[in-house]
Amino acid sequence: MSVTLADVAARAGVSAATVSRVLNGNYPVAGSTRSRVLRAVDELEYVVNGPASALAAATSDLVGVLVNDIADPFFGVMASAIQSQIGPAGDHDAEAPHGQKMAIICNTGGSPERELTYLTLLLRQRAAAVVLTGGTVEDPEHLGALATRLRRLEAGGTRVVLCGRQPLTAATDGAAAPGAAPGGAHGPEEDPGPAPVALTFDNFGGARRLTTHLLDLGHRRIGYLAGPAARTTTRQRLDGHRAALAAAGAAGGEAGTPEAERLTVHGGYDRASGYDGALELLRREPGLTAVVAANDTVALGACAALRERGLRIPEDISVAGFDDLPFAIDAAPALTTVRIPLHEAGARAGRLALGREEAPAGRTATLPADLMVRASTAPPRP
Amino acid sequence: MSVTLADVAARAGVSAATVSRVLNGNYPVAGSTRSRVLRAVDELEYVVNGPASALAAATSDLVGVLVNDIADPFFGVMASAIQSQIGPAGDHDAEAPHGQKMAIICNTGGSPERELTYLTLLLRQRAAAVVLTGGTVEDPEHLGALATRLRRLEAGGTRVVLCGRQPLTAATDGAAAPGAAPGGAHGPEEDPGPAPVALTFDNFGGARRLTTHLLDLGHRRIGYLAGPAARTTTRQRLDGHRAALAAAGAAGGEAGTPEAERLTVHGGYDRASGYDGALELLRREPGLTAVVAANDTVALGACAALRERGLRIPEDISVAGFDDLPFAIDAAPALTTVRIPLHEAGARAGRLALGREEAPAGRTATLPADLMVRASTAPPRP
């Protein structure tokens, strides 16, 4: 814990600079010198001092990954995929962990403040890159603060990648008008620079296809268990759902109408919300023939509530989820849902974060969301 | 990205040392000076340089968390709980992220080499603490290398906490005899020091209770889907299972006997292993009346295979899991399993890692594993 570069240099009979060059391998060094240094490193069991090199080099080998909740497989799968591109690969030598990056996973719990706090913390670590996963709150003030932080990060050389989230500019239109920065910003106006790279999910399209599937089966009274209001993911999925309803002229397709409100219950992205929400939906509309949930976890909660009410799935009522998390296929019955390519997205985001993959044209790519028809949906009873 | 302590000091009309003291709040500073400094920090949008302070203070505010697979809720839940104790709490001010620690989550994929690599990386980051979650490979050589790394970490002031893993000394008995260090160690023999704090799960007891439950129901032909061989968790659970069988004089209770081998299939901790394993078990013993899986995920895979074979659960065959992950209760039928207090364990490990909780007596605490009887187990058909 106290052998330094200088010690290695002394033992190898070279200067500290040379040792540094050998270790970083970014500079020509004679073969014999090189092996002498490596031997000394080995004999002394030398381990680089990360903070010291980060200070000197003005960049660390840390990559921040922001997630809402790492216990939720939705984020767990993405985080794992991101990590797989960033961390030590299986084939690396345990004795030569050079140039290895490490992922700092930050649980925001969906809280905008904590999102900002973590970004500041990452800024202070001089993170090499930051990946923000999942949707965020659509509040213009938060979006403004977020944009400011990201700009600072990028100005400091940190790569920023959005994974499963709209680019900020798109989200900021409308309410967050141009002109004066929203309250709180008192720093100099920095150059916006290029927008962060974004990988988005086709939440809207997936939701629309899912509800269309239900409509095609003959359902007309469809309840919707939405996620927390004012979050991008929630809104996109709800919009897609309503677009399908509207296209079919079904009830609840017109946003803002009493009918649409009546058939929509907002809650969290957790099981309890699905359980409670399904009950509420049933109270509002006893003639319900189908329930669409904001995600698979919510759908499972809904299934549990429905079943306890004596309703069979899908005979009495159809239920559909979203995301196609690993457990969806093992639900009872297997859940009809929309597959989000979480793993692919995470892996790609990880590569983008390291600059190992070219940014997509327009700096944004939308990943497909495919309908997975399984056993939990069926035609309504005649 | 370039305003430094000195800039703040200049603006506030004080010395850099004073600014440092204000920011770290670990030293008396006059109220007026304090607010002047804080104002300057604010106006300049100053952000501490983490690497620089880590270098100077010889410790960083990073906490390493090693997991097998963050996409697996077993680890996700623990990681989330650990994080909740380490990272910014909800009530913290976003503008004052001082003294905040951050968790570096390292996915080892269950690979011993990567476990070591990450430990080295964490050593190089001068991590404030390291939490190792879940079981590990029981290979004496790996255990030796692991112990060496952990000793170095502790020697450098890093707190080490094991969460869901046996203390190394206990695991090292038997094969890894005292005396010469296993191959590869060529450093000076350091003082072993105190063993790391460990929080372990009562895998053995939980498994025994689970199988006893099955035996009480009348089952006698019970198949076991074990996890990867040579891992602590796998062995403890299998041992508990066999202990229950042996106590009841049932088939397969005697480790090493052909009967025990025949009724045990080793695989991974994933769904596919459960699926394949269940089929294999059925091939070996068509008269099977129950299947016990190494964990819930494996159990779900087994359920799927069994169902495809036309077997009803629990009427034709009982199935049980382990861990009681969130989805277990929503399986079809609800899974009988053993509840592991993942959240509590993680939270406690997090507090131990920060030194915010006293180590348990003997530096090791075993957390209970309670049997959760649900619908997937029932008496065998007469």
Added chain:
DNA sequence: CTGTTAGCGCTTTCAA
């Protein structure tokens, strides 16, 4: 309570 003074261990010009 505050300032001065040395480093912490590494990277990186600039020379040789």
Added chain:
DNA sequence: TTGAAAGCGCTAACAG
């Protein structure tokens, strides 16, 4: 191809 030297930005004695 290698070495010398000057910091990177912060903390921590030690004075005052």
